[in-house]
Amino acid sequence: MHYLEFEKPLAEIEGKANELRALAVANEEMDVKQEATALDKKATDLLKDLYKDLTPWRKCQVARHPDRPHCKDYIETLFTEYTPLAGDRNFADDHAVMGGLARFEDQPVVVLGQEKGFDTKSRIERNFGMARPEGYRKAIRLMEMADKFNLPVVTLVDTPGAYPGKGAEERGQSEAIARATEKCLQIGVPLISVIIGEGGSGGAVAFATANRLAMLEHSVYSVISPEGCASILWKDAEKMREAAEALRLTAQDLKKLNVIDRIITEPLGGAQRDREATIASVGRAIAAMLAELDGKDRKTLVQDRRKKFLSMGSKGLSA
């Protein structure tokens, strides 16, 4: 279990409970049950307390938690017959972007998402979920395929942002993102999206310009990272707490602003504490969102998507 900084007191209690249980296994005559149960209760209470009212900055940390289910986990659990399709037919295959054909509850779909990786090796291979132009162009290609064969598109968003690299810039990172967003707006099939961790700026928009957009309870979606915002507006990257607060990047605020359509509840203590339950909840949300769009014709799907974005921003937050 990886503990976040604000979870340190919890680590202590849970650590003690585990130690006690280990001792009991070693000495059979020791009865630690009562004590261990008391510690467990204390831990649960603390967890409830910590997660009751997470600050935006803490939500950012939870959203980036390494043990959170990633795109790959959702695809492997919720979809069958996943058949990855690679490449942008132009330059390369971007491993930061997963995508291909799959079935969701037997319905063939195109599934797309950013994958951050789960250990050092896979993180490097996935470039920490930061796509290059090829990733967006692969997404465009697969969205076109979905459009052609009338398959719904499901996207799973989890990226710190598009990769800020030399080659990425040379090969048209901006144009690739712009075209992917444009493609999201053009396709005549249902496009639904879930932000499962980090929705980082334009790199997320290129996948999340959808008919329906859901966010996990502790995920974030923002124009810039709190650290980036702090270093520009506060001239001090250490002011990320203040920046996270000001940016209103939580699922709860984005729902109030009508930027997202639904919030998917996470288990107590965040998605990382019960990965299976989280994945199942996301599955139910995907099914519900697909059902909402069922039977809509191509034109309506495109028009609804456009209207949704044109009317966005007509509502502010109360002070």
Next chain:
Amino acid sequence: MNWISNYVRPKINSLFSRREVPENLWTKCDECGTMLFHRELSDNLNVCTTCDHHMPITPRERFDALFDGGIFTEIEVPKPIADPLHFRDQKKYPDRMKAAQKKTGEPEAMLVAEGEMGGTPIVAAGQDFSFMGGSMGMYVGNAIIAAAERAVELGRPLILFSAAGGARMQEGILSLMQMPRTTVAVEMLKEAGLPYIVVLTNPTSGGVTASYAMLGDVHIAEPNALICFAGPRVIEQTIREKLPEGFQRSEYLLDHGMLDRVTMRTEMRDELITIVRMLMNLTPAVRGNLPAPEPEAEEAEAAPAETGEADAPKA
């Protein structure tokens, strides 16, 4: 399609309301150091007459030179909610807005207008880098949508001059949502079969480049403009190496296939006329700065020089 319910008929931009410029003002070119007389500089559209360095120019100055006789009609932009997030960094967002309005004399970072350019009817949108770095928030999004809707209504091409550091952080997610919103505007033009020309000026970066600035039928950049998604400093921090000379500049992007052309500001108008007229299937253009279309023609002749009264650039 027409989502703007409070659309107001455009009002004529007055030629005589421009601010007076003191006669004896000199500006130093920050590239070659030459001292330039303000009138000489503004007559040359803020391009250094010694080294061709392109200095900033406001949309209003640009439109004065772009439209025939300097006559254009501003298109009303629907006002968004002010400070939707109650954003506060070291300063309150409304205070930053007020300061920018005072400094520029403009309400926001984009000017939208209709008029004729070489006898060719167009709609133009100009982003104002001097207004909070040209940053893209709800207003800029509304401006581009208003421009596209008006272009579709009139059956005219849209020419957009981009200049921005990126999205306006003080509007948080709503600034990010201008990427899809402005893309919808571009789609409207595409569906109507109308040309959308983007002129990229220094600098164009971030979410602006990654949306409407890279979706034109034709991309023309001014020389040596910084055009990027991620800024050079961010990249250098990420890859821990120095970037090559000219990286992310217009000429570099031209070499890498992201632009159609790199064109001097002083030649831009002629080039736009040529391209737009071909795309609109019109007869070849009559050259020169034409008088404004009727009935404003008289007013235009009464005006002093076409481009002479623009403000000197702020150094």
